[in-house]
Amino acid sequence: MAEIVCEGIAKRFADGTQALQPTDLTIRDGEFFVLVGPSGCGKSTLLKIIVGLERPSAGEVRVAGEAVTGRDPKDRNMAMVFQSYAIYPHMTVRENMAFPLKLGRLPEAEIATRVEEAAAILELTELLGRKPAALSGGQRQRVAMGRAIVRQPAAFLLDEPLSNLDAKLRVQMRTELGRLQRRLGTTTVYVTHDQTEALTLGERIAVLRRGAVQQVGTPRELYQSPANLFVAGFIGSPAMNLLPATLEGDRLRLPMLELVLPEPAPGVPAAREVIAGIRPEDFRVAPGDGDATSFRADVELVEWLGADLFVYFDVAALRSARLGVLEEELGLPAEHDGRLRLVARLGSDCRVREGAG
Ligand code: ATP
Numbered sequence: 001m002a003e004i005v006c007e008g009i010a011k012r013f014a015d016g017t018q019a020l021q022p023t024d025l026t027i028r029d030g031e032f033f034v035l036v037g038p039s040g041c042g043k044s045t046l047l048k049i050i051v052g053l054e055r056p057s058a059g060e061v062r063v064a065g066e067a068v069t070g071r072d073p074k075d076r077n078m079a080m081v082f083q084s085y086a087i088y089p090h091m092t093v094r095e096n097m098a099f100p101l102k103l104g105r106l107p108e109a110e111i112a113t114r115v116e117e118a119a120a121i122l123e124l125t126e127l128l129g130r131k132p133a134a135l136s137g138g139q140r141q142r143v144a145m146g147r148a149i150v151r152q153p154a155a156f157l158l159d160e161p162l163s164n165l166d167a168k169l170r171v172q173m174r175t176e177l178g179r180l181q182r183r184l185g186t187t188t189v190y191v192t193h194d195q196t197e198a199l200t201l202g203e204r205i206a207v208l209r210r211g212a213v214q215q216v217g218t219p220r221e222l223y224q225s226p227a228n229l230f231v232a233g234f235i236g237s238p239a240m241n242l243l244p245a246t247l248e249g250d251r252l253r254l255p256m257l258e259l260v261l262p263e264p265a266p267g268v269p270a271a272r273e274v275i276a277g278i279r280p281e282d283f284r285v286a287p288g289d290g291d292a293t294s295f296r297a298d299v300e301l302v303e304w305l306g307a308d309l310f311v312y313f314d315v316a317a318l319r320s321a322r323l324g325v326l327e328e329e330l331g332l333p334a335e336h337d338g339r340l341r342l343v344a345r346l347g348s349d350c351r352v353r354e355g356a357g
Contacts, residue, residue: 002064002154002187003029004050009059011045011211019045021212022058027155027189029064032181034190034202038234042211043191044159050189051080051157063154079148083160087132087143093119094128097146104151111150118149121180138169145180155187162197174200195235199223207231229275238280238310241342243318245276252276255317256295280310283344285352299356300341309346318342 004027011020019042027033035043048054050061052073060069068076079100087096094115101111119125122142132140141161148156161177162170178201181188192198198205199219207214207222207230215227226232232240246253248271250264286294297313318340346352 003027003062004155004187004189005060005062006046006050007060007062009046009049009056009061011042011049011054012057019211020049020056021210023213025206025213025216027187028204030185030187032178032188032190032201032203034192034198034205035208036192036195036198036202036205036234037208037214039193041208043193043208046208047080047157047159047189047191051078052076053080077151077154078157079151079153079155080157080159081144081148081161083163087140087147089132092129092131093124093135093143093146096132096143097124097128097150100147100151114150114152115146118146121149121183122146136169137165138173141165141173142176145177149184153186155189156181158188158190160192161190163192163194170197177201196237199235207234209234226277232277236279238343238345241278241280242275243278243340243342245274247272247274256297256315257293259293278342280343280345283342283346285346285350296357297342299352299354302352302354304348307348309348309350309352311344311346311350311352312341313344314341 004025006023006025008022008024009020010018010022012018023046025046035046037043045054049056052068052071052075056069060067062068063076063078073080088099091099097115097118098111101114106114115128116125119128122145124139124142124146127135127139132143135143141164144161158177162173165173174197190197190201199222202219204216204218205222206216209230215222215231217225222231222235226235226240229242233242243254245255247265250261252259252261252274254276295315295317297315299311299313301312303310303312
C-alpha cells in the first residue's frame, strides 16, 4: 500500500508568496495521478512537499498511513525525476543506474540484478556500457527513469519529465511512461502544465490554479463536467468556446441564436445571465439554409491538421455582444479588440474557406 494523503497542506514562502492554499488530496495506491495547471500555480511546490524537498507551512503528508511530514526525502522511499534529469556525464548507463543503490549500500549482486531488470524493462540493455553523451534525449530520459525504478520506491514523483524532449519524442515517451507505470503498478504523481499530457496519462487529474485545487477527477469527468470556468477553458484543445448568454427555463439565448435545452435548468426561475460553453467539436457546417440551430459565420482562419480542420470564425452578433462578465471571469486583456472569435473542429473533408461567409 502506498496511498499518499495530503491533509491541509499549505505553503507560504519566506517572502510572503502563498504558493499553496490549504489542500486536501488523496492519491490512491498504484494510481497514475497528474497535477496540472498553468505556470506558477503551485504544482512543483506540492510535489516537493510530498517528496520532502520543501516543508509545508501547515498540514500533513501521509504515505501508506504513516505521517512523513518532517522526514528527509531519503527516508520517504520515493523516487523523483525532474525536468532536467540529472544523470552523471562521466558515468556509464550502468553506473548511473547503480548509483542510488550504491549509496544505499546494497550488496553488489543485488545491485547488478536490479540494474539488469530495470534496463530490460526500459530497453536499455544494449546501452548499459555507454556514457550519456552517446545517447539520444529519449534514451537519457529512460536512464533517469531507470535510476528511479532500481530503487523500487513506494512512489514515483515526476516533475515535467518530458518537457526537454522534442514534440515527437515527447509523444513516444509519454506512451512508454504510461505503459511502464501500468507494468510496475507503482503509485505515480506526475506534474505537467500540458493538458494533453494530463488527459492521456492521468487515471485521475487535479487541476490547480493560483495554489488551489479546482477539481479532481478522471480525464472524462474533467472534460465532460468541468467544475468551473477555469477547468472548462483549461481542459481541451482547442479550448472550449465561452460566450455570454441568457438562460430562462429551457431557453438558452446565445448572441447568435436561441437554443431549446433538452430540459429546463434546475433552480433558474427567471432569466439569468450565464456563460455558455460550446466545445469546438460540437459545431457542424449546416447544409443549405440550415435550421433553427444554425447561424451565419465569417471564417477568419482555417488550420488544416490532417484528420481535423480548425476553423476560427466570427459572427456579427458577437461583435456587439456584452462581454463584461467574460472579461471579468476570464481576465481578457484590457486592450483586446472586444471581439470574440469562436473555433470549430470539423472533419478535414469539410469544405470551408478563409474569408467565406
Ligand atoms: P511551473 O510550471 O512554472 O514550474 P508551478 O506550478 O510548478 O510552475 P511552483 O514552482 O510550485 O509553480 O511555484 C508556485 C509559486 O510559488 C510561484 O508563484 C513561484 O514563484 C513561487 N515560489 C516557488 N518557489 C519559491 C521560493 N523558494 N520562494 C518564493 N516563492 C517561490
